[in-house]
Amino acid sequence: MGDQGSGHEQAPAARREPTDAFAAEPADAGESVFHARGLTKVYRMGEVRVQALRGVDLDLYRGEFVVLLGPSGSGKSTLLNILGGLDVPTEGTVRYEDHDLTVLDDAALTRYRREHVGFVFQFYNLIPSLTARENVALVTEIAEHPLAPEEALRLVGLGERLDHFPAQLSGGEQQRVAIARAIAKRPDVLLCDEPTGALDVKTGIVVLEAIADVNRELGTTAVVITHNADIAQIADRVIRLMDGRIAGIERNAVKKAPRDLVW
Numbered sequence: 001m002g003d004q005g006s007g008h009e010q011a012p013a014a015r016r017e018p019t020d021a022f023a024a025e026p027a028d029a030g031e032s033v034f035h036a037r038g039l040t041k042v043y044r045m046g047e048v049r050v051q052a053l054r055g056v057d058l059d060l061y062r063g064e065f066v067v068l069l070g071p072s073g074s075g076k077s078t079l080l081n082i083l084g085g086l087d088v089p090t091e092g093t094v095r096y097e098d099h100d101l102t103v104l105d106d107a108a109l110t111r112y113r114r115e116h117v118g119f120v121f122q123f124y125n126l127i128p129s130l131t132a133r134e135n136v137a138l139v140t141e142i143a144e145h146p147l148a149p150e151e152a153l154r155l156v157g158l159g160e161r162l163d164h165f166p167a168q169l170s171g172g173e174q175q176r177v178a179i180a181r182a183i184a185k186r187p188d189v190l191l192c193d194e195p196t197g198a199l200d201v202k203t204g205i206v207v208l209e210a211i212a213d214v215n216r217e218l219g220t221t222a223v224v225i226t227h228n229a230d231i232a233q234i235a236d237r238v239i240r241l242m243d244g245r246i247a248g249i250e251r252n253a254v255k256k257a258p259r260d261l262v263w
């Protein structure tokens with residue numbers, strides 16, 4: 001952990017830091033769910049060394065809606081994957097609540113993901129031979145306190161599409177099934193890597209509405225990666241990555257509803 005880490009294990013009142021990374025802490029900064037310090041990630045491909053993250057300090061707070069913006073290659077997916085326990089940093093620490101993710105072995109990381117994290121990716125990865133309801137039920141069968149598949153699908157506006165197969169659904173509807181699947185186990189955090197990347201604008205907005213509804217109604221902490229700066233208006237906070245570093249964090253004084261976006 002870097003030297004900045006020393007003051008952070010204190011009560012929230014003492015957490016305020018004079019660094020840029022904390023300038024845009026929520027006014028009602030609640031509990032820090034994720035607490036990352038000095039994250040670096042180096043990928044080695046034979047002779048080639050790619051530094052994807054170059055020292056990221058970040059706190060994410062319970063229930064907030066964060067948009068992660070930055071150019072291609074800036075490290076957005078790498079950071080999200082580390083927060084979600086799909087990857088580990090080369091250096092630095094990341095804590096989820098009381099768990100130091102950087103000391104967990106593979107089995108413990110898998111348990112962490114299964115119990116706490118919902119993922120949504122650009123491509124929906126639904127099972128073609130199963131209906132919407134069955135795709136969601138795959139997850140709820142192994143979760144401890146799941147939503148009913150019907151309830152999860154209703155939350156994303158698909159209460160009328162329970163028995164449709166993926167091929168009978170539009171791209172936006174398939175993505176909403178993927179969101180229902182991700183939230184059906186009631187994860188604490190929903191990590192979305194370009195969830196609207198494969199969709200047209202109008203469909204993208206419906207998908208963002210679904211994520212915003214989940215954030216509001218279930219209190220799920222949500223992080224959404226996007227290339228589209230306009231989408232930043234729907235977040236509580238906007239985190240900009242540039243070349244593996246945090247280039248800025250802003251808090252939106254007013255948060256827009258996705259349906260009010262114009263782009």
Ligand SMILES: Nc1ncnc2c1ncn2[C@@H]1O[C@H](COP(=O)(O)OP(=O)(O)OP(=O)(O)O)[C@@H](O)[C@H]1O
Pocket residue numbers: 043044045050051052070071072073074075076077078079
């Ligand atoms: N598994 C990997 N092996 C080697 N290099 C990788 C790997 N994953 C990412 N990188 C490199 O790390 C850098 C950051 O990648 P990352 O995927 O985090 O960027 P990104 O901001 O998500 O970009 P995009 O917007 O294009 O998805 C890139 O230069 C990429 O080539």
Ligand SMILES: [Mg+2]
Pocket residue numbers: 076077078193
């Ligand atoms: Mg990416």
